[in-house]
Amino acid sequence: MPKSLKPPVVIQGCRVEQFALRDRSIRFKGHGLLFTEGKEVGPVPRLALGRARNNEVVVFHCDARWNVVGAMAYDSVRAAKQRAERFYPGISKGWTLTGYTRRQANRILQRSGAPQRCSICEKPWHAVEQMVEIKKPRIALCDGCIRELFGMIASDDTDSAA
Numbered sequence: 678m679p680k681s682l683k684p685p686v687v688i689q690g691c692r693v694e695q696f697a698l699r700d701r702s703i704r705f706k707g708h709g710l711l712f713t714e715g716k717e718v719g720p721v722p723r724l725a726l727g728r729a730r731n732n733e734v735v736v737f738h739c740d741a742r743w744n745v746v747g748a749m750a751y752d753s754v755r756a757a758k759q760r761a762e763r764f765y766p767g768i769s770k771g772w773t774l775t776g777y778t779r780r781q782a783n784r785i786l787q788r789s790g791a792p793q794r795c796s797i798c799e800k801p802w803h804a805v806e807q808m809v810e811i812k813k814p815r816i817a818l819c820d821g822c823i824r825e826l827f828g829m830i831a832s833d834d835t836d837s838a839a
Contacts, residue, residue: 684725684743684775687789691727691735692782694754697761697771698723707764711738711747718747724761724768726754730804736761795819 684696705720712718718738725737729750734757738747751757762769787801794801795808796816802808805819818826 684723684739686775686777686781687785688725688727688737688739688743689735689745689748690786691729691737692777692779693725693727693737693775694777695726695772695774696724697765697768697773699765699768699771703765703767703771705764706766710764711749713747720765721746724765726757726761726772731806738764795822797822 682698684693686693699720699722707718707720709717721738722741723739723743725739725743727735727737729735734751734754736749736751736757737745739745749757749760751760758769758772795805795818798819798821800819800821802817802819805821807820808817809820809823810817
């Protein structure tokens with residue numbers, strides 16, 4: 678298989694585990710099933726199955742250059758593939774393993790994205806659910822630290838009200 682047909686190791690922060698190339702024999706039947714920014718996502722030539730940091734499985738609907746046109750998240754690979762089959766009957770036979778490792782994905786994730794780490798716990802941006810960046814002074818806070826800080830403030834308010 679030519680290298681250009683293989684997807685990147687990481688798409689939108691998810692390690693790509695499998696992919697499928699849609700040829701003309703596989704018809705699009707997914708009308709009304711996937712919308713992005715209020716517009717329906719039509720047929721695409723490539724699908725990628727990625728694994729998010731929370732172990733969620735994401736099916737990326739991509740153009741010929743692996744740019745994401747739309748995405749849907751699922752609890753399992755099986756559920757993701759079943760849904761892809763509803764969009765493209767017969768695509769199930771076309772899934773191919775990428776062979777990408779977690780180490781490869783982590784290396785790429787560490788080199789990309791800003792902010793890199795939470796200013797408090799120092800977790801990298803790809804290991805947390807969400808990262809908030811404050812421009813001045815330039816700091817970044819992850820969702821876990823924000824929840825913890827909020828809990829501390831809320832408990833102080835409760836103590837002072839008593």
